[in-house]
Amino acid sequence: xxxxxxxxxxxxxxxxxxxxxxxxxxxxxxxxxxxxxxxxxxxxxxxxxxxxxxxxxxxxxxxxxxxxxxxxxxxxxxxxxxxxxxxxxxxxxxxxxxxxxxxxxxxxxxxxxxxxxxxxxxxxxxxxxxxxxxxxxxxxxxxxxxxxxxxxxxxxxxxxxxxxxxxxxxxxxxxxxxxxxxxxxxxxxxxxxxxxxxxxxxxxxxxxxxxxxxxxxxxxxxxxxxxxxxxxx
Numbered sequence: 001x002x003x004x005x006x007x008x009x010x011x012x013x014x015x016x017x018x019x020x021x022x023x024x025x026x027x028x029x030x031x032x033x034x035x036x037x038x039x040x041x042x043x044x045x046x047x048x049x050x051x052x053x054x055x056x057x058x059x060x061x062x063x064x065x066x067x068x069x070x071x072x073x074x075x076x077x078x079x080x081x082x083x084x085x086x087x088x089x090x091x092x093x094x095x096x097x098x099x100x101x102x103x104x105x106x107x108x109x110x111x112x113x114x115x116x117x118x119x120x121x122x123x124x125x126x127x128x129x130x131x132x133x134x135x136x137x138x139x140x141x142x143x144x145x146x147x148x149x150x151x152x153x154x155x156x157x158x159x160x161x162x163x164x165x166x167x168x169x170x171x172x173x174x175x176x177x178x179x180x181x182x183x184x185x186x187x188x189x190x191x192x193x194x195x196x197x198x199x200x201x202x203x204x205x206x207x208x209x210x211x212x213x214x215x216x217x218x219x220x221x222x223x224x225x226x227x228x229x230x231x232x233x
Contacts, residue, residue, distance in 0.1 A: 002116055003027045007037040007063070008052040008078060017050075020105045021112075034058030038066060048074045048116060050108070053090065061093065068094040072148075072160055074115040078103070091201035092208070096162045098198075118161045138171050138232045141219065155213040162187050163206045166199075170220060170230035179227035203228060 004026045008014055011032075018028040029046060031037035035057040037049070049067070051060040064075055077090045077098040090098060096115055099108050136143040140153045148164060150157045159167065169186040170178055178186075180199045187202070203220065210217040221229050 003046040005046040034063035174232040
């Protein structure tokens with residue numbers, strides 16, 4: 001049973017969403033603010049966190065930043081309808097996805113399940129030898145899907161599940177262009193709609209992490225109006 005942490009200062013959301021998730025077979029922990037959640041996470045991490053952005057004491061952005069210093073567990077942000085800047089910033093900081101308020105609880109459940117499935121696949125001990133599980137070596141890049149590990153020039157790079165899937169899709173076929181729609185299919189289930197800006201934000205964050213390992217990293221090329229491709233260096 002996967003444990004989901006739900007963090008929001010709106011008690012109605014905590015009550016209704018936790019009831020839905022528990023009915024779907026999840027174990028749910030609820031917290032009224034970021035500080036309360038962070039204190040609990042310091043003792044034991046859940047399998048996934050669903051965070052509101054605007055909360056008292058410690059907001060969702062601050063909580064995410066602290067989480068990413070020690071964990072790459074999946075994180076979904078809950079955002080207000082007009083918080084477009086917060087959405088993009090959250091993705092750049094390391095959130096895997098976001099859901100706008102007011103939201104369909106069924107949609108939230110589907111996104112949670114999608115991210116947990118990807119995490120389970122990457123952490124699985126026994127997985128069939130397929131294209132998705134083979135170690136990828138492209139120049140200075142090395143990816144091991146079974147261990148969810150990435151290194152560039154021998155230096156480890158910590159990626160979220162979504163970032164890993166996007167890089168894997170590009171690196172599997174260097175030189176070939178992947179459209180944003182194709183990358184959406186890789187990173188999200190069919191039931192989940194995201195716009196082009198979400199993929200762009202993930203790619204920007206992916207590049208930033210790789211440039212922390214190598215300031216000259218330029219293997220991911222943008223083809224404006226078309227998509228992205230990986231150029232083996």
